[in-house]
Amino acid sequence: MSKDHKSTGPTQRMLRVGELVRHALASIFARGDIEDDAMRGAVITVPEVRMTNDLKIADAYVMPLGGQHAEEIVAALNRHRKFIRGQVAPQLNLKFAPELRFFVDDTFEEAARIDALLRSDKVARDLQDDDENQDRDENQS
Structure with a gap:
């Protein structure tokens, strides 16, 4: 892609990696690998993960089932994001695991x-x- 060409949206690679990260996060959340009182008993969905162009940052949009305590759960996920990144990394076929940032969907x-x-x-x-x-x-x- 030339320098003057402006991208109008995410590339196929960004979408593919975002989907891989989304599946990996959903799997981790389903197993309940994260120990935090704010997340105890919460069922968390991951509707979307948006990757930056360089694939170094993954913005994960999450929502607990029923929508209760969403802010607290997102805060807990952000507290544990290094641990989560370590869990996600082996599931991705990338040179570097992206930094994870969590947001309420x-x-x-x-x-x-x-x-x-x-x-x-x-x-x-x-x-x-x-x-x-x-x-x-x-x-x-």
């Missing part, structure tokens, strides 16, 4: 917020007004 929350907005009375009225205007315009043609 808010995509479900954002989707619920957008859904609630779309179902609001104001949006329903606006959509109804648009339909009436469109019908009127079609009848005048």
Whole structure:
């Protein structure tokens, strides 16, 4: 890729490595290898892992089942990220294991917020007004 070519998104390699890291994290979380009171009994999902271009940093977006105590769990994961990196490294076929950073995945929350907005009375009225205007315009043609 030339220097002037601007990338519009993640490369296939970034996506592939991100998916490998995601699977490795999910496996570690399922086994319960991390001992921390904040995580006791938590079932953690890993919807997405985003890799930097150089594959040195993996941003893992996680969410505990039910969404409870998400911030505390993410803080615990970040406290144990060196241990987790050591568990992930053997499962990746990379020269260097990426640094891990954990974040709360808010995509479900954002989707619920957008859904609630779309179902609001104001949006329903606006959509109804648009339909009436469109019908009127079609009848005048």
